[in-house]
Amino acid sequence: MKNSEFLKLSALELVEGYKKGDFTVSDVIETALEHIEVNERNLNALITPLYEEARSRSWMLDAALARGEELGSLFGVPVVVKDNITVDGVRTTCGSRMLENWISPYSAHVVECLERAGAVIIGKANMDEFAMGSSTEFSAFGPALNPWDLSRVPGGSSGGSAASVAAGYAPIALGSDTGGSIRQPAAFCGVYGLKPTYGLVSRFGLIAFASSLDQIGPFARSLKDVAAILQVISEPDARDATCTRKERPNYAEFLNVTSLEGFKVGYLAGYESLEIDDEIKRAISQTIEICKEAGAEIVEVDLPISTRYGLPCYYTIAPAEASSNLARFDGVQYGFSVVADDLKELYLKSRGSGFGPEVKRRILIGTFVLGSSRYDAYYLQAQKVRQLIIREFNAAFSKADVLITPATPTLPFKRGEKLTDPVKAYMADLFTIPVNLAGLPALSMRASMSQSGLPVGVQLIGKKFGEGDILKAASVIEQVVGPAATALGGDRK
Amino acid sequence: MSEFIPVIGLEIHVQLSTKSKMFCSCSTDYIGARPNSHVCPICLGLPGSLPVINERAIMYAVRMALAMRCKVNTHTVFHRKHYFYPDLPKAYQISQYDLPLAVDGHLEVNDDGKAHKIRIQRLHLEEDAGKLVHAAIGGRLMGADYSLVDYNRSGVPLMEIVTQPDITSPKQAREFVSRLRQLVRYLGVSDGDMESGSLRVDANISIMEPGGKWGEKVEVKNMNSLKALERALEYEYERQKEVKSKGETIVRETRHWDDDSGKTISSRSKEEAEDYRYFPDPDLPPLVVDERTIVQLCKELPELPWEVRDRFISDYGLSLEEAEVLTERRDVALLMDDLVKRGSPVKVASNWIRTEIMRVLNERAISAEELTIPPDEMALLLSRVDRGELSTTAAKEVFAMMLEKSLNVDDAIKALGLSTGKLTGSDLEAIVVKVLAENAEVVEEIRAGKDKKGKKVKFLQGIVMRETKGQADPKEVQSLIMSKI
Amino acid sequence: MSGTSDGLVEEIRRVAKLAMLELNEDEMKHIGTQFKNILDQLQKLSELDTKDINPFSLEDMEPMPWRKDEVVAWNRYSEVLSQAPVSEEGYFKVPRIVEGDHDEK
Numbered sequence A: 001m002k003n004s005e006f007l008k009l010s011a012l013e014l015v016e017g018y019k020k021g022d023f024t025v026s027d028v029i030e031t032a033l034e035h036i037e038v039n040e041r042n043l044n045a046l047i048t049p050l051y052e053e054a055r056s057r058s059w060m061l062d063a064a065l066a067r068g069e070e071l072g073s074l075f076g077v078p079v080v081v082k083d084n085i086t087v088d089g090v091r092t093t094c095g096s097r098m099l100e101n102w103i104s105p106y107s108a109h110v111v112e113c114l115e116r117a118g119a120v121i122i123g124k125a126n127m128d129e130f131a132m133g134s135s136t137e138f139s140a141f142g143p144a145l146n147p148w149d150l151s152r153v154p155g156g157s158s159g160g161s162a163a164s165v166a167a168g169y170a171p172i173a174l175g176s177d178t179g180g181s182i183r184q185p186a187a188f189c190g191v192y193g194l195k196p197t198y199g200l201v202s203r204f205g206l207i208a209f210a211s212s213l214d215q216i217g218p219f220a221r222s223l224k225d226v227a228a229i230l231q232v233i234s235e236p237d238a239r240d241a242t243c244t245r246k247e248r249p250n251y252a253e254f255l256n257v258t259s260l261e262g263f264k265v266g267y268l269a270g271y272e273s274l275e276i277d278d279e280i281k282r283a284i285s286q287t288i289e290i291c292k293e294a295g296a297e298i299v300e301v302d303l304p305i306s307t308r309y310g311l312p313c314y315y316t317i318a319p320a321e322a323s324s325n326l327a328r329f330d331g332v333q334y335g336f337s338v339v340a341d342d343l344k345e346l347y348l349k350s351r352g353s354g355f356g357p358e359v360k361r362r363i364l365i366g367t368f369v370l371g372s373s374r375y376d377a378y379y380l381q382a383q384k385v386r387q388l389i390i391r392e393f394n395a396a397f398s399k400a401d402v403l404i405t406p407a408t409p410t411l412p413f414k415r416g417e418k419l420t421d422p423v424k425a426y427m428a429d430l431f432t433i434p435v436n437l438a439g440l441p442a443l444s445m446r447a448s449m450s451q452s453g454l455p456v457g458v459q460l461i462g463k464k465f466g467e468g469d470i471l472k473a474a475s476v477i478e479q480v481v482g483p484a485a486t487a488l489g490g491d492r493k
Numbered sequence B: 001m002s003e004f005i006p007v008i009g010l011e012i013h014v015q016l017s018t019k020s021k022m023f024c025s026c027s028t029d030y031i032g033a034r035p036n037s038h039v040c041p042i043c044l045g046l047p048g049s050l051p052v053i054n055e056r057a058i059m060y061a062v063r064m065a066l067a068m069r070c071k072v073n074t075h076t077v078f079h080r081k082h083y084f085y086p087d088l089p090k091a092y093q094i095s096q097y098d099l100p101l102a103v104d105g106h107l108e109v110n111d112d113g114k115a116h117k118i119r120i121q122r123l124h125l126e127e128d129a130g131k132l133v134h135a136a137i138g139g140r141l142m143g144a145d146y147s148l149v150d151y152n153r154s155g156v157p158l159m160e161i162v163t164q165p166d167i168t169s170p171k172q173a174r175e176f177v178s179r180l181r182q183l184v185r186y187l188g189v190s191d192g193d194m195e196s197g198s199l200r201v202d203a204n205i206s207i208m209e210p211g212g213k214w215g216e217k218v219e220v221k222n223m224n225s226l227k228a229l230e231r232a233l234e235y236e237y238e239r240q241k242e243v244k245s246k247g248e249t250i251v252r253e254t255r256h257w258d259d260d261s262g263k264t265i266s267s268r269s270k271e272e273a274e275d276y277r278y279f280p281d282p283d284l285p286p287l288v289v290d291e292r293t294i295v296q297l298c299k300e301l302p303e304l305p306w307e308v309r310d311r312f313i314s315d316y317g318l319s320l321e322e323a324e325v326l327t328e329r330r331d332v333a334l335l336m337d338d339l340v341k342r343g344s345p346v347k348v349a350s351n352w353i354r355t356e357i358m359r360v361l362n363e364r365a366i367s368a369e370e371l372t373i374p375p376d377e378m379a380l381l382l383s384r385v386d387r388g389e390l391s392t393t394a395a396k397e398v399f400a401m402m403l404e405k406s407l408n409v410d411d412a413i414k415a416l417g418l419s420t421g422k423l424t425g426s427d428l429e430a431i432v433v434k435v436l437a438e439n440a441e442v443v444e445e446i447r448a449g450k451d452k453k454g455k456k457v458k459f460l461q462g463i464v465m466r467e468t469k470g471q472a473d474p475k476e477v478q479s480l481i482m483s484k485i
Numbered sequence C: 001m002s003g004t005s006d007g008l009v010e011e012i013r014r015v016a017k018l019a020m021l022e023l024n025e026d027e028m029k030h031i032g033t034q035f036k037n038i039l040d041q042l043q044k045l046s047e048l049d050t051k052d053i054n055p056f057s058l059e060d061m062e063p064m065p066w067r068k069d070e071v072v073a074w075n076r077y078s079e080v081l082s083q084a085p086v087s088e089e090g091y092f093k094v095p096r097i098v099e100g101d102h103d104e105k
């Protein structure tokens, strides 16, 4: 096998290869690191590549392999981790100048899980500052690019993670999703991106954007990898009070289905007339057709409140929580800090210069809606609307096991296109946001390629803790459209 | 000016004596520790950290709520209270807002012998802030070039108790806090120490005009002792009356008590009330304390101080004053019960605890359980005093000896050279004869019938007892004297 | 929200002060227009009738888990202090506090 072939293998294929002695961990890691070094000049998918750390860990793992130790389920698998997830001893920037030099003294729960499973963290992924954005252009470390077309954005805020997986840096990556930050970049980069049910994966060590919406989830190029990494990171954690104590199923068991007999797939009534790209509409109807062929019953569902009020509801609640979560960055204990004559100046200037424009905008909105005189009209009303959205989804899931919707209204847009008008930029999250408000799981996957050679994604939404249902439907679709491809240098247009 | 009545409400913060902090596993034992050493990502508010609540903090707060007859809410919510200050590492404090753990209770205070009910508005849980050290003379904020921050205290569990404005005098405010402190100590939920800041009191005081109109309320802070609390409120009451009498208006503001000058000083009043932007903490699901837990905690409540006091009065026949002193501390009240159970007569036990034993406990700053004399020996000593086998004076010496040398009663008596047996029969008779001879005039007067009240016989009896170092039975002495006369 | 742009600027200033964010004139102008547009969007929520809705419904929510009161010391504290912008003798150091910034606790 040529070394460059490693880059196209899935995580589980790598583990198999190590077990059979086809190649070593250091072979794979070395190849990945070289590939990263060459491609980062263009892509900028990583804020911090971890060359040294990954190398020494690969030697350690090879030694374990030689000793015949029992191997973890992600043994020797290179993983990219979004830079809002802490790794002990590694800087965690959140894509912000505010944390440019902050070294985390502890690891996130998901990172501990990955390391226990034998994974090798090879880099910290680029992202929109504090996960606020849909293009990774709001990173203080420069924009990341879409590996399928360098003139386009990879989506965001987990754009660096999605681009890394699409570009073959690693077969799997972690991102976080508050309003679509995993699913939208997954769609733009043509890979799988799963946002688990709120509470399935511990948020301990995830630098909070909006605590009631944030959830860590995986990117991968195959569904088997999605299931494998979900199994690893969804380990229960007592350090996150919102993390469920429910038992986790064996996710891989949902994958080997060929029939959707007795399964109900819902689609959004009137999606044909929505303002979305025609190629996305076509992908939706093709996907529904695949499910129907496999024996699923196709039903129409209505989500009028979610579609119409999801955005304003989200853009009230998320900034409110963000304004609170980001209050701690004040220049006293860690992070960006200016020299000031008095305390107030320290606060105003450190925060004024440490945060970028989008973050400041959202902090201001959030501070406004939480103000004692605005609270009832804005924040409380949004929380009530959120309850209506939950009810609406409950009704939809009384009719269907999974829903198929667009992941995004458009194909990957050009760089700079959405930077000027925030309200327009927020529209990119139209279909993903209600899912976070309702705390549901959803997977975004590539359904086809556009005529222009760009990935076209669709979204599969499940009921609470219905990850299995999603994997089942997705597995049937994957069998027809094939797993996600890598956009290595040669495949790029 | 006596027509102005003070209207006082208190806001009390009590540090709970849990081992670990409210939302993390750091130790709460920070006094004397090096700065910023009892910290972790959670209580430092490091990015990505999350809070998980301490079970014991909930139990302690519910215990306190039940003792004050509050209604405990089974479903409550934690809110975030936002403000920027260096002692607050997340720039918000996790606290409770419109759904506190408990509401609507009361605590009774004794004001000049009259019981007075102070209503409790609410009781809630929150986390403590860190500590600032100001780099200026006396550690004051004013004039300091910079300040230093220590987060060891950050995240220590606090219970906030808010009263209704039912308190009508500074003395009553003091009495209330002292009652509350007694209660937290009885329940074992806090050491209740004001000096070290385990118990912090803020007071709201306004004055009510003759017509029943309430004035603007002023918040007074920084009282570090019961005495300071009473003095600050007295000062503030006088100040407000004076402002009124000049025809000026009282400003709604926060004032700081300065113990040295004995004055309250205005903090610069703000143009507008601070906007804390409260909202439910999304990191913490609702707190559910189910009925069963509440009933269980209610059953496990110890006998409360006023219950013990009333029992001492009814069962032991003690006076209110005696009972108050004996029940001030739970360890002392328990000792009283213990001694009586082991055969000490009530009166002697009460007298001895209130004088000798309390003196030793206070001098050594120890609890009754730490007393080196085993309760059985203590009870034996007191019984001998009661039976007249030892005079009070001798018993005190024995007590001191037992304490110093960890001896039992008999060995202590031996060590002091006091005979263990009773002085009686011919030995005693010889002493009586000697005393009567030495006091022939008194004997004559008694014979002449000049001792109607029996005082003179008592006088002689006293001398004999002294001569015998208290080892004779006073009754036997008395009958011997009578027979000789 | 008052419709006049003066009122809006005033409001943004107040909010920025509360959020401790320094905004330069450029940012003020820029954020000003966007702020209005965003708030207009958010106000759409008032179209919905929500008077019987409990905003924090506890339905199918797992209650808060409790932690045992056990001490686990964290021994990495010096690493935190070493990253402090300014520290002195084991303390974090902040510049002069002007009185009235916040009441002493």
Ligand SMILES: [Zn+2]
Binding pocket: B021, B024, B025, B026, B038, B039, B040, B041, B042, B043, B044, B155
């Ligand atoms: Zn801690």
